Amino acid sequence: QSALTQPASVSGSPGQAITISCTGTSSDVGVYNYVSWFQQHPGQAPQLMIYDVNYRPSGVSNRFSGSKSGNTASLTISGLQAEDEADYFCSSFTSTSTPYVFGTGTKVTVL
Amino acid sequence: QVQLVQSGAEVKKPGSSVKISCKASGYDFTTSYIHWMRQAAGQELEWMGIINPSGGTTEYAQKLQGRITVTRDRSTSTVYMELSSLRSEDTAVYYCARGVSGSGNYWGYFDQWGQGTLVTVSS
Numbered sequence: 001q002s003a004l005t006q007p008a009s010v011s012g013s014p015g016q017a018i019t020i021s022c023t024g025t026s027s028d029v030g031v032y033n034y035v036s037w038f039q040q041h042p043g044q045a046p047q048l049m050i051y052d053v054n055y056r057p058s059g060v061s062n063r064f065s066g067s068k069s070g071n072t073a074s075l076t077i078s079g080l081q082a083e084d085e086a087d088y089f090c091s092s093f094t095s096t097s098t099p100y101v102f103g104t105g106t107k108v109t110v111l
Numbered sequence: 112q113v114q115l116v117q118s119g120a121e122v123k124k125p126g127s128s129v130k131i132s133c134k135a136s137g138y139d140f141t142t143s144y145i146h147w148m149r150q151a152a153g154q155e156l157e158w159m160g161i162i163n164p165s166g167g168t169t170e171y172a173q174k175l176q177g178r179i180t181v182t183r184d185r186s187t188s189t190v191y192m193e194l195s196s197l198r199s200e201d202t203a204v205y206y207c208a209r210g211v212s213g214s215g216n217y218w219g220y221f222d223q224w225g226q227g228t229l230v231t232v233s234s
Contacts, residue, residue, distance in 0.1 A: 003155040036220045045224040102156035
């Protein structure tokens with residue numbers, strides 16, 4: 001099972017919006033609405049930001065939103081803030097022998 | 112609040128075993144799956160296995176079958192992951208995570224993670 005493909009890095013200025021893509025296949029992202037997004041600061045545990053493609057857990061800022069089109073899911077961060085600087089990765093349920101697959105990770109830099 | 116607290120870092124010799132604990136608190140331990148993942152340096156996360164704390168049933172990643180064992184102790188709300196026949200490629204940070212809102216063959220999304228346990232395999 002191959003990892004989901006994400007851009008290695010994305011950057012933006014404070015207040016801007018950025019979008020991170022997560023490209024999978026017809027065995028994972030393309031067939032299930034079970035895509036999640038996580039934020040991870042260095043040395044810390046991952047934090048759930050989006051689940052089931054576009055649902056936000058309680059406590060997560062509404063500046064974070066998710067979407068999906070075909071085999072590609074996306075995370076958009078609007079009104080970029082310094083505290084958003086972190087690593088982000090996606091995950092998806094799959095129909096293969098490995099039930100979950102993760103993205104390659106994206107480093108978000110706030111300029 | 113929901114918390115998963117893992118045991119501390121381990122250094123192991125090739126061929127030995129490691130057992131990591133994940134203590135849950137803040138919720139009914141038997142109502143949510145516990146997953147195990149690992150992340151080697153510079154690599155993406157890898158799903159390793161899952162346990163249903165209620166009945167103790169488990170499922171493991173095919174590539175780890177025969178080397179991984181996940182168990183739970185309901186009296187202490189703790190899940191254990193043991194990996195045997197360690198090799199250098201097993202050096203990674205290991206995470207437990209709670210899986211919620213699963214149904215059928217879907218074991219939920221990961222809403223809470225442990226802090227991670229670094230396992231170093233070196234001679």
